[in-house]
Amino acid sequence: MLVVDNVTKRFATADGGVTALENLSLEVSKGRFVAVIGPSGCGKSTLFNIIGGLVEGYEGRVLIDGQPVDGVHRDVGMVFQEESTFPWLTTLENVAFPLDVAGVPKAERLERARALLRLVGLEGFESRYPAELSGGMRQRTAIARTLAFQPKLLLMDEPFGALDEQTRLLLGDQVLRIHRELQQTTLLITHSITEAVQLADEVVVMTYRPGCLKRLVRVDLPRPRDSAIVSSPEFGRLVAEVWSDLRAEASRGMQDIESHRKEEIS
Amino acid sequence: MKPATAGILGVAAAALAMEGVVRAGWVSPLVVAPPSALPEAFRRMWDEGFILHPALITLAQAFAATGAAAAIGIPWGYVLWRRPVLGEAYTPWIGAAFAAPTVLLFPLFLVLFGRGYATTIFVGFIAAAIPIVLKTREAFVAVPKVLLDVGRSFNLGEGGLVRRVAFPAAVPGIFTGLRLGLIYALVNIIGMEFLIDFGGLGRIASEMYFRFEIPGMYVAILLIVLVSWIFLAALTRLETWLRPR
Numbered sequence A: 001m002l003v004v005d006n007v008t009k010r011f012a013t014a015d016g017g018v019t020a021l022e023n024l025s026l027e028v029s030k031g032r033f034v035a036v037i038g039p040s041g042c043g044k045s046t047l048f049n050i051i052g053g054l055v056e057g058y059e060g061r062v063l064i065d066g067q068p069v070d071g072v073h074r075d076v077g078m079v080f081q082e083e084s085t086f087p088w089l090t091t092l093e094n095v096a097f098p099l100d101v102a103g104v105p106k107a108e109r110l111e112r113a114r115a116l117l118r119l120v121g122l123e124g125f126e127s128r129y130p131a132e133l134s135g136g137m138r139q140r141t142a143i144a145r146t147l148a149f150q151p152k153l154l155l156m157d158e159p160f161g162a163l164d165e166q167t168r169l170l171l172g173d174q175v176l177r178i179h180r181e182l183q184q185t186t187l188l189i190t191h192s193i194t195e196a197v198q199l200a201d202e203v204v205v206m207t208y209r210p211g212c213l214k215r216l217v218r219v220d221l222p223r224p225r226d227s228a229i230v231s232s233p234e235f236g237r238l239v240a241e242v243w244s245d246l247r248a249e250a251s252r253g254m255q256d257i258e259s260h261r262k263e264e265i266s
Numbered sequence B: 001m002k003p004a005t006a007g008i009l010g011v012a013a014a015a016l017a018m019e020g021v022v023r024a025g026w027v028s029p030l031v032v033a034p035p036s037a038l039p040e041a042f043r044r045m046w047d048e049g050f051i052l053h054p055a056l057i058t059l060a061q062a063f064a065a066t067g068a069a070a071a072i073g074i075p076w077g078y079v080l081w082r083r084p085v086l087g088e089a090y091t092p093w094i095g096a097a098f099a100a101p102t103v104l105l106f107p108l109f110l111v112l113f114g115r116g117y118a119t120t121i122f123v124g125f126i127a128a129a130i131p132i133v134l135k136t137r138e139a140f141v142a143v144p145k146v147l148l149d150v151g152r153s154f155n156l157g158e159g160g161l162v163r164r165v166a167f168p169a170a171v172p173g174i175f176t177g178l179r180l181g182l183i184y185a186l187v188n189i190i191g192m193e194f195l196i197d198f199g200g201l202g203r204i205a206s207e208m209y210f211r212f213e214i215p216g217m218y219v220a221i222l223l224i225v226l227v228s229w230i231f232l233a234a235l236t237r238l239e240t241w242l243r244p245r
């Protein structure tokens, strides 16, 4: 379904340039849930934007159903890391937005938007504005809005990154339920190990700059799952396994950032 | 206490203090009119036709000037955003023009347009256009990139992106510009009316001044405050209609 083939991306910057991604390859087959994990600054959002067609000028190929991606793709739906609900629209209007753009008649798009709000657990908040919702509710609105677009591939960039651990585990349950109901092919980018293991069939561990594939961890926890799984020994083993790979990268990232600080101070 | 009650009480307290200061004889009533003299002055001016008609004339001019400034200033601010080179080239100049007291150019406008509404409205237009251009550009620049990316990810084209994402996101900022523009237009139009002794409330203030009718001047000034309040309230209505949040 999604193939990322040997992608390399460099950014020109004032002090020479950074290689954000280097020879990164990964695959997501239909109906699967894949998580990409890596330390902050390793190129996760860059990968997200490349697959979504918002960043150009990279080497390598991105294929969806065998077709190369060139620019924004109809079959890819994106949920962004930043706050992205439209503050001037109600929750319902936000979710109906992509349907409105696609020219779906009003009655139908509102009905579909209502069903999706129910799916993400926001029934009863249809006429609220984003400012009246919590951060987690806004992110769920954004997810419902992207699902309304009916993408073949759901791409999410740290959608719960700004939320606390407990909220995140509970939202993880909702994501699992949505995945079960829709069998939606999903690529989730995250920096949380528990989130990756809780949700995914496979965890792609990325190295710190330049970002390339370090290891692929299969998560063979039985489905359906819910957040109670975090207490199982198998879950603990998988988290430990991912962390053993990630640890070296995370500390490299931390050193890099700290040495930059030092340069800035001196 | 409600904000409106607090506001009215505050104004009442200030009026009472003024009254007290004049009654106590600390300030001559020829310099500061006691507020109690205002109703009488208002009635006299009403009978002379110095209230409703001038207020409407000034309101209409401010409306025309701000409307024209919006019609030209909003697209202009938009262009300064869409063409960053132009934006960076011209924004400092427009910002500098904002600080310039354009009213002082009134002899030039008198020569160009004569002593009439063309001059007063033109001065109001210039004064309103500058903040509208600046605030419109600022509002568009401040639209979060992620909102535009959301629109793009839903296959919106450039036109749709501006119409359905950038513009609604910029509405609050644009209205800040309209509010500022309106106030500047009103101040400049009234100042111009006062200077050339022509038109609405500014002319009345000037007339009262020459007749040495201090309470009349105060009435004229209070009317000006009332007129701008009406206009700002109407603008807020329009904004909530355009963008409920």
Ligand SMILES: Nc1ncnc2c1ncn2[C@@H]1O[C@H](COP(=O)(O)OP(=O)(O)O)[C@@H](O)[C@H]1O
Residues within 6 Å of the ligand: A011, A012, A013, A018, A019, A020, A038, A039, A040, A041, A042, A043, A044, A045, A046, A047, A209
């Ligand atoms: N537009 C850009 N211009 C220059 N450098 C960029 C740009 N976008 C990202 N980078 C750099 O690329 C690296 C990876 O960034 P990003 O993909 O945002 O990482 P992550 O999402 O994993 O935290 C960072 O070092 C960042 O500074």
Ligand SMILES: [Mg+2]
Residues within 6 Å of the ligand: A044, A045, A046, A081, A157, A158
């Ligand atoms: Mg990121």
